[in-house]
Amino acid sequence: MSITGIEIRHLRYFVAVVEQRTFRAAALRLHVSQPPLTRQIQQLEDALGVKLLERSARGAEPTAAGKVFYQEARNLLTLAEQAAERTRLAGDGRLGRLDIGVFGSAVLGPIPRIVQRFRQTHPQVELVLHSLDRIGQIKALRERRLTVGFNRFFTEEPDLSWEVIQTERMVVVLPEAHPLAKRAVLSLAEISSEPLILYPRTPRPGFIDQMMRLFHQRHLTAHVSQEVDDLVTAMGLVASGFGLSLLTDSGRKLHVPGTIQVPLRKADAATVDLCVIWRRGDDSPLLAEFLQEARALRHPPPEDAEPVEKPAPRSAKRKRAPKRR
Amino acid sequence: MSITGIEIRHLRYFVAVVEQRTFRAAALRLHVSQPPLTRQIQQLEDALGVKLLERSARGAEPTAAGKVFYQEARNLLTLAEQAAERTRLAGDGRLGRLDIGVFGSAVLGPIPRIVQRFRQTHPQVELVLHSLDRIGQIKALRERRLTVGFNRFFTEEPDLSWEVIQTERMVVVLPEAHPLAKRAVLSLAEISSEPLILYPRTPRPGFIDQMMRLFHQRHLTAHVSQEVDDLVTAMGLVASGFGLSLLTDSGRKLHVPGTIQVPLRKADAATVDLCVIWRRGDDSPLLAEFLQEARALRHPPPEDAEPVEKPAPRSAKRKRAPKRR
DNA sequence: CGACGATGATACTCGGGGGGTATCGCTCCA
């Protein structure tokens, strides 16, 4: 036997009658008149095949079975409320799971702050960080193992969208003893003749190539003396006097003894981008919420910013278009 | 925000669509046509304010919010099924709590078997035994602390019903050394001149008075030498040679060393009744089920038995009278 | 003891909406 014919309305009506001890009072509370209420209760009793209420001239009181069903009904109603609420939360991107791709040295940048802020405003969302290089992120996004990825820069892909979150100026790192170490600011030209230690070795094209392009745009030629795997190794080689290196602004937090950090002059516009990437057309509310949080990082937000794709921030009240053709 | 407008129908429909991956297949499964199904899903989405399904030419698949709501809906539907089932069980007297009054020495009688059988056939019913004398049972019944009580016999009460469950023959208990101890059967007349030890001292009228009435009906006078509190004390006194005592047939299980049990002859019809009592007009399904179990004790059930009141054994399918006036 | 007032149940009507058929627009694929 099943629940054929029983609707949530019946539960609401029955609960009201039990709690008000009277059909009329319950009808008042339900904003209906008394006769329909009587019929609904009768339908409910017929559907269950059980007499739920003992009627008298003083009102109605539940039978033993009615007491059982009252508890069940109340429980179901609150569960239904919660189900609706959880669904609405999920629709607003405030409930669920978000897989985020990050690259190795991202911990020095703004990503931790973005993630932490998102976690605070969306406590019901489970955040999972995956440390992946750009190639791995693209693969994982396509296989839906990631919803969003952070990367330094991005080469156009047909099925992926991207957006610059932050642009950082570069800083030169030199050995303490280096003649240029006492300067307040440096130009790209001044360091173009120095041996450069860059990272990471893979994947190509990567940070190294972007640096090379930077010099090339200014008709300079950089001398890359060493390609190493990671930032920390590079700093170590700088301290050992093997040459100079470059850091992003947020990388300055990492100070290695024996090295000096000197900013590049503004005129050189030596910058590197931080991007978010996601599947083009992904309208997941979680993604929309997360992108919004990521964009909030840009202070002040540039007014001429034109994101490649902007998933509309979902509103709680979805408006159905009356005509669609 | 609440769950206004959402009905169980919407849950069933939505679950079907998600599981069948297609509106048409779901409509087939639900035995409705596809357009109403589409409309119901639209209503559901509007009521929740969330888009639940991503439609395409290949079918429909749930959004993130849709997945959440699918789990919730499935859960709610099974809970609703269980709620209905539990209510039907309660309506059939197979779920709930039954408070039973028993008297002190009832453990020797058929009551344990009745209770055990009822527990087996109604495993979901919580059985609570209350040890109360007749006065206490009547009081507890009126205060609704008991649903049913067992007693030896009963004086009519306006608001209580009763029914004889079992009639037991009496057995004489005598000291081993007694001259009558070697007899196979005894008459009331033969023991009327012997000193009798009877129990319990309270409440009156009680077992003692019924025994006295038994002798009186046969124009005999019993000599009650001792009134003691309980059966075990009486047996002890018998073993010590203070006199004879009487036991119900089921009491024979209790054999005290130094005593001999000899049946009374059938012609004397020395019997004592076991009764169940309950509130007159109590139509609790649990009571009805329990009485039925108690009556099953009478083997064979006397065909001329006319219970004082027989609460109709409730059927799962309640038939509502089409006209009531 | 009878009138009154409260209760739930019933009779009847109305209208919204659930469910039906026919059809459209779109996408995918042979």
Added chain:
DNA sequence: TGGAGCGATACCCCCCGAGTATCATCGTCG
């Protein structure tokens, strides 16, 4: 490029939920 399959829409019917009016019953109070 046309057919097959999908969901959405238009339109209709009629069931059923909700309303009003009224009844039967019971408890209460003057």
